[in-house]
Amino acid sequence: MSKQQKQLRLGAFLPGAGQHVAAWRHPQAQSNGALNFEHYKQIAQTAERGKFDAFFLADGLALQHRPGAEGRTAFGGDFEPVTLFSALSAVTERIGFIATASTTYEDPYILARKFASLDHISGGRAGWNVVTTGSSEAAGNFGLEAHPIHAERYIRAHEFIDVAKGLWDSWEDDAFVRDKETAFYYDPKKIHQLNHKGRFFSVRGPLNIARPPQGYPVIVQAGSSEDGKELAGRTAEVIFTAQQTLEDAQAFYADVKGRLAKYGRTPDQLKVMPGVFPVVGITEAEAKAKYQELQDLIHPQVGLALLQGLIGTDLSAYPLDGPLPDLPETNDNKSRQALLIDIARKHNFTIRELYQWIAGARGHWTIIGTPVQIADQLESWFVNDAADGFNIMPPYLPGGLDDFVDLVIPELQRRGLFRTEYEGTTLRENLGLSRPVNQYQKVLAAIK
Amino acid sequence: MSKQQKQLRLGAFLPGAGQHVAAWRHPQAQSNGALNFEHYKQIAQTAERGKFDAFFLADGLALQHRPGAEGRTAFGGDFEPVTLFSALSAVTERIGFIATASTTYEDPYILARKFASLDHISGGRAGWNVVTTGSSEAAGNFGLEAHPIHAERYIRAHEFIDVAKGLWDSWEDDAFVRDKETAFYYDPKKIHQLNHKGRFFSVRGPLNIARPPQGYPVIVQAGSSEDGKELAGRTAEVIFTAQQTLEDAQAFYADVKGRLAKYGRTPDQLKVMPGVFPVVGITEAEAKAKYQELQDLIHPQVGLALLQGLIGTDLSAYPLDGPLPDLPETNDNKSRQALLIDIARKHNFTIRELYQWIAGARGHWTIIGTPVQIADQLESWFVNDAADGFNIMPPYLPGGLDDFVDLVIPELQRRGLFRTEYEGTTLRENLGLSRPVNQYQKVLAAIK
Numbered sequence: 001m002s003k004q005q006k007q008l009r010l011g012a013f014l015p016g017a018g019q020h021v022a023a024w025r026h027p028q029a030q031s032n033g034a035l036n037f038e039h040y041k042q043i044a045q046t047a048e049r050g051k052f053d054a055f056f057l058a059d060g061l062a063l064q065h066r067p068g069a070e071g072r073t074a075f076g077g078d079f080e081p082v083t084l085f086s087a088l089s090a091v092t093e094r095i096g097f098i099a100t101a102s103t104t105y106e107d108p109y110i111l112a113r114k115f116a117s118l119d120h121i122s123g124g125r126a127g128w129n130v131v132t133t134g135s136s137e138a139a140g141n142f143g144l145e146a147h148p149i150h151a152e153r154y155i156r157a158h159e160f161i162d163v164a165k166g167l168w169d170s171w172e173d174d175a176f177v178r179d180k181e182t183a184f185y186y187d188p189k190k191i192h193q194l195n196h197k198g199r200f201f202s203v204r205g206p207l208n209i210a211r212p213p214q215g216y217p218v219i220v221q222a223g224s225s226e227d228g229k230e231l232a233g234r235t236a237e238v239i240f241t242a243q244q245t246l247e248d249a250q251a252f253y254a255d256v257k258g259r260l261a262k263y264g265r266t267p268d269q270l271k272v273m274p275g276v277f278p279v280v281g282i283t284e285a286e287a288k289a290k291y292q293e294l295q296d297l298i299h300p301q302v303g304l305a306l307l308q309g310l311i312g313t314d315l316s317a318y319p320l321d322g323p324l325p326d327l328p329e330t331n332d333n334k335s336r337q338a339l340l341i342d343i344a345r346k347h348n349f350t351i352r353e354l355y356q357w358i359a360g361a362r363g364h365w366t367i368i369g370t371p372v373q374i375a376d377q378l379e380s381w382f383v384n385d386a387a388d389g390f391n392i393m394p395p396y397l398p399g400g401l402d403d404f405v406d407l408v409i410p411e412l413q414r415r416g417l418f419r420t421e422y423e424g425t426t427l428r429e430n431l432g433l434s435r436p437v438n439q440y441q442k443v444l445a446a447i448k
Numbered sequence: 449m450s451k452q453q454k455q456l457r458l459g460a461f462l463p464g465a466g467q468h469v470a471a472w473r474h475p476q477a478q479s480n481g482a483l484n485f486e487h488y489k490q491i492a493q494t495a496e497r498g499k500f501d502a503f504f505l506a507d508g509l510a511l512q513h514r515p516g517a518e519g520r521t522a523f524g525g526d527f528e529p530v531t532l533f534s535a536l537s538a539v540t541e542r543i544g545f546i547a548t549a550s551t552t553y554e555d556p557y558i559l560a561r562k563f564a565s566l567d568h569i570s571g572g573r574a575g576w577n578v579v580t581t582g583s584s585e586a587a588g589n590f591g592l593e594a595h596p597i598h599a600e601r602y603i604r605a606h607e608f609i610d611v612a613k614g615l616w617d618s619w620e621d622d623a624f625v626r627d628k629e630t631a632f633y634y635d636p637k638k639i640h641q642l643n644h645k646g647r648f649f650s651v652r653g654p655l656n657i658a659r660p661p662q663g664y665p666v667i668v669q670a671g672s673s674e675d676g677k678e679l680a681g682r683t684a685e686v687i688f689t690a691q692q693t694l695e696d697a698q699a700f701y702a703d704v705k706g707r708l709a710k711y712g713r714t715p716d717q718l719k720v721m722p723g724v725f726p727v728v729g730i731t732e733a734e735a736k737a738k739y740q741e742l743q744d745l746i747h748p749q750v751g752l753a754l755l756q757g758l759i760g761t762d763l764s765a766y767p768l769d770g771p772l773p774d775l776p777e778t779n780d781n782k783s784r785q786a787l788l789i790d791i792a793r794k795h796n797f798t799i800r801e802l803y804q805w806i807a808g809a810r811g812h813w814t815i816i817g818t819p820v821q822i823a824d825q826l827e828s829w830f831v832n833d834a835a836d837g838f839n840i841m842p843p844y845l846p847g848g849l850d851d852f853v854d855l856v857i858p859e860l861q862r863r864g865l866f867r868t869e870y871e872g873t874t875l876r877e878n879l880g881l882s883r884p885v886n887q888y889q890k891v892l893a894a895i896k
Contacts, residue, residue, distance in 0.1 A: 024626065024628070024633060025628045025631060027628070031626040031628060032624070032626055035568055035624075035657075035658055037538075037568070037569050037571075041538075060656065061557065061558075061656070062656060063618075063639075063654050063655075063656045070636035071632045071633060071634050071635060071636035072631050072632060072633060073633060074633045075633075075656075076619070076633075076634060076639070076654075076656055076657075076658070077619070077624055077634070077657060077658040078656065078657060079565050079568060079569065079657065080561050080562050080564075080565035080657065082531060082562075083530060083531065083534040083562055083565040083566050083569060084534070084565065084569060086531040086532070086534035086535040087534040087535055087537060087538040087569045088538070089535060090485075090489075090535040090536070090538040090539050091538050091539075105555075105558075106555075106558065107553075107554075107555065107590065109509065109589045109590060110509075110553075110554065110558070113528050114528050114530075114531055116528075117527050117528035117531040117532065118531050120483055120485070120527060121485050121527065121531060121532060121535045123485075140650075140651075140652030141557045141651055141652055141653065142555065142557060142651075143649060143650040143651065170511075171524070171525070176480070176483075176525055178472065178479040178480055178522075180472070180473045180475070180479060183473060183520050183745075183747045183750070184519045184520060185472060185519060185520060185521060185522045185523075185524075186519050186524060186525070187519060188518035188519035191511075191524070201591060202588075202591040203588075203589055203590075203591065204588030204589055205589065206511050206524070207511075208508065208509070208510060208511045208523075208524055208526065209483075209524075209525060209526060209527065209528065210483055210524070210525040297631075299631040302631070
């Protein structure tokens with residue numbers, strides 16, 4: 001029963017028309033959702049009604065070129081996440097906003113500032129999903145000949161996060177006094193220059209915005225490669241991951257939780273949240289029919305192009321109904337490639353079967369069933385040390401989110417697994433994460 | 449009468465607690481306004497009630513260090529403008545948002561994308577105030593030894609704007625078809641790679657967001673140096689400038705309008721909007737008393753520090769009650785330095801008198817008087833080819849904006865000089881600026 005009193009954390013991963021590669025073609029999907037602010041406002045407010053911890057969005061810094069499927073993929077028109085979340089924060093009250101941003105192509109001063117600004121605007125509801133950018137196509141948009149190699153990107157990511165935290169600590173929490181009488185706007189002793197000089201960055205500081213309400217935005221990490229897990233162990237507070245089975249998820253959970261101690265961190269400081277693609281029906285048959293309806297909308301060129309993009313290799317020379325060939329290791333998203341090869345081998349999939357398998361969840365866990373069946377599955381992972389919560393990936397929008405909020409959330413609440421009201425006003429408070437102490441105040445405490 | 453039918457354009461330049469250097473100390477000012485979202489929401493909605501064309505915000509990329517006045521200047525805690533304006537666009541309907549961003553320190557792909565996103569989120573209400581960054585203190589935050597020299601910054605600015613426009617044109621306006629039947633999300637013939645290779649940037653494109661509703665956000669320019677005026681002549685649609693007298697403003701107006709023809713542009717494609725610092729009273733005596741109340745709140749260290757920052761030179765070795773010494777030419781904001789030296793010489797000001805003179809408007813035009821007196825002055829510049837409109841800079845907030853909206857705007861409306869309702873839904877429509885044609889469609893038209 002004590003396990004039951006622990007609460008699930010839920011993210012809502014809500015891209016445009018939905019998660020399924022053919023979502024935008026679904027009769028009830030908002031086909032222009034990726035660039036429709038009223039649509040986003042509606043789904044943000046629905047997710048908040050469902051008491052989700054956070055609204056999550058992925059991001060890339062290039063148009064995803066899909067050879068063979070030009071014009072058929074629903075990519076390319078989307079809002080930029082931080083601007084979108086700023087606007088959505090003005091029309092919501094409690095839900096958090098986790099925006100993806102790249103340590104490989106962005107600048108730390110500009111990035112630290114915009115996330116601090118989002119955290120202030122939203123009253124402490126910002127999260128930063130740290131990525132090193134999985135797609136090599138970004139390089140050409142930033143004057144680079146080639147995408148930096150995987151290991152280098154992660155070395156830069158560590159330094160980038162350190163710089164960002166240093167900048168967020170520029171001002172102590174009580175630096176601003178704004179005393180009209182004495183004419184002191186801030187206490188000059190409570191502002192600090194960073195003077196960082198590292199391998200990738202040289203940044204003086206201070207940041208020209210006050211410390212974020214949360215201290216730092218919640219740090220999220222979404223790569224499951226060896227480098228990614230180590231970055232998470234050192235810095236992340238939430239890890240988003242793709243896991244297919246309870247056993248794999250348990251192993252992953254134990255692995256990343258086990259990396260915390262050497263950085264002086266405790267297991268509860270990192271929330272493990274696998275992605276879940278739920279297809280909800282009043283009956284199991286209805287759920288299966290819903291799923292099949294989406295699968296039937298997959299254009300073959302789009303399915304193959306999606307697979308090629310995720311696996312980092314051109315597969316056009318191989319027969320669709322033959323096996324997945326041996327592949328060279330990618331420099332893009334390593335953990336995604338490994339996962340898909342593993343799935344193909346395990347199920348003995350042809351290329352066509354593999355793209356059909358990933359067309360919805362892209363390698364995340366797919367659960368097709370009734371609200372009770374879905375809640376059973378989620379509970380099973382939650383109580384068996386495979387997850388602290390889940391990042392929910394509705395098949396199409398807005399309907400797929402409505403289904404989850406109206407049918408599955410009440411079932412989770414009935415079981416005592418999920419909140420019926422927000423515990424706090426900030427994302428940290430709702431996730432049960434402590435507010436980081438300013439490093440300059442830490443130094444001071446050590447001296448005293 | 450035909451002159452009367454032409455309409456004034458009005459910007460509202462609304463930083464935190466207000467424009468006066470001591471604004472935050474005013475009893476009715478919102479002293480934490482720079483970081484108070486509810487305050488910004490209130491003043492944005494007030495400006496929209498006043499039918500302002502746009503809300504304008506300046507920006508810098510470093511904390512403005514003010515030697516001798518540490519802790520006493522109201523700088524350092526502010527929101528980042530693009531995130532703030534995204535949020536404000538969600539709680540307003542018609543007013544535009546002109547955000548300042550730097551071509552010297554930002555990246556063109558990231559910048560083009562965030563402004564496109566703001567333009568989409570707001571339904572076509574975004575403007576970009578292009579600056580090369582006037583403060584050398586930014587360099588240290590971006591790994592540079594020194595602030596690039598003025599002329600170099602402007603060469604980069606031209607290339608940056610060209611790249612941004614090329615990226616905004618990546619998708620033709622009707623590229624997205626989202627045809628659920630044929631499974632075409634976009635027309636692949638209507639997407640274009642930029643493949644820019646220039647002196648400062650190498651950018652492949654396409655941009656990963658649809659063309660902004662306005663084609664491009666409205667391009668604004670705020671430097672009045674020779675380089676700045678030439679940049680405006682080639683690219684700007686609004687120019688914000690500091691002018692002290694009708695004659696100087698007329699000369700500036702004729703100068704910049706005269707630069708348009710050689711770029712194939714007509715005079716109405718650039719709106720000249722001098723800054724105005726209005727102190728409004730029911731009587732002239734009340735207005736003067738209001739102004740004096742603010743002047744009395746200037747801490748001497750803050751006054752001197754403000755002057756030093758604007759003029760780009762350390763003046764601490766000179767007596768406050770002596771004349772302004774001869775100064776070396778700055779590499780920061782050249783036109784601001786020239787303006788302040790000119791003011792000092794013309795009025796035979798001491799250093800103290802000069803900082804008192806600029807403490808409110810920083811070199812912009814100060815008008816202290818009744819609504820009728822202020823409207824007379826604005827009308828005089830407007831009908832005498834000195835201005836197409838004004839960027840209104842309230843002394844303190846929210847009160848100074850309330851005064852202008854409740855007392856001066858009705859007077860301008862009574863005279864037929866200013867709208868009583870917005871003409872359009874986009875910033876371009878309200879400013880009377882045409883929507884730029886996509887350069888790829890231009891090429892196509894030329895071939896046909």
